[in-house]
């Protein structure tokens with residue numbers, strides 16, 4: 001055996017041993033996942049959950065500062081990436097933050113262009129961005145607020161999915177989209193007419209998109225209920241209005257966090273599991289839907305609501 005042959009044999013054994021010692025790949029390693037709504041609440045928790053599984057996260061929000069904040073939290077934990085010369089994007093490591101208004105198609109297109117420059121493609125898109133507009137004191141919702149509610153909760157989610165579909169089609173690789181609807185989509189309530197109707201439309205949007213985008217892309221949703229902690233959807237005024245509506249004792253002097261806790265405890269008590277629902281509970285279901293664990297599920301909405309009898313499908 002000549003020296004070269006001996007080297008080749010030994011080298012390969014050493015190389016093989018080295019490869020075996022590498023830690024096993026994480027479930028979402030090398031995946032690029034866009035989380036729209038990552039600046040707060042469920043979106044922020046989702047960004048943190050998915051990066052733990054190895055994914056690179058594009059944190060997107062209308063509020064650029066909060067999108068960057070989530071990206072920075074991830075970078076602080078998982079380390080910097082390398083910059084892309086000439087792109088203006090200084091970091092394409094574990095996360096980047098981008099601003100986007102999902103109600104404006106050109107804004108969504110620009111966001112995806114920046115994602116392409118930073119990472120070169122996408123594997124999944126999660127949309128948690130949404131709004132709840134309460135009615136006025138007379139219980140009325142002005143037309144412009146009705147329109148805004150639908151523009152974000154329905155049309156915006158559609159635009160994000162539609163633009164993603166163009167990329168998925170070009171890539172020719174399997175992808176996943178997860179939207180966020182609500183328990184209210186099927187439980188009609190007083191005081192949330194526009195929101196509930198928009199979420200019912202979003203439920204059907206999931207099914208329509210699943211049909212349109214099959215077989216390459218799976219489209220599903222989570223339907224949360226009453227996630228008070230971390231959500232910007234429960235400002236002090238809304239919490240006080242709800243505590244009053246449900247005759248829960250409180251004092252005007254109480255800190256907002258204490259009022260929010262009271263409401264969360266009340267909501268938990270009326271569910272079948274009696275458990276408080278956290279942003280992380282929604283993030284867990286979203287992780288299952290983007291991963292291969294639910295690779296055979298598309299066109300469905302998974303309730304993460306603690307068990308609401310009124311929300312059972314008939």
Ligand SMILES: NC(=O)c1ccc[n+]([C@@H]2O[C@H](COP(=O)([O-])OP(=O)(O)OC[C@H]3O[C@@H](n4cnc5c(N)ncnc54)[C@H](O)[C@@H]3O)[C@@H](O)[C@H]2O)c1
Nearest residue numbers: 037039040041042062101102129130182224226227231232
């Ligand atoms: N929190 C709950 O109890 C609850 C219950 C049922 C359903 N949901 C749904 O879950 C989703 C997330 O809720 P959350 O509690 O995390 O809300 P949140 O308000 O804490 O976060 C939503 C994020 O979406 C962003 N956003 C709003 N409009 C946008 C736009 N036009 N473009 C881009 N981003 C935009 C906001 O800036 C915010 O950071 C929403 O769709 C909501 O309707 C929440």
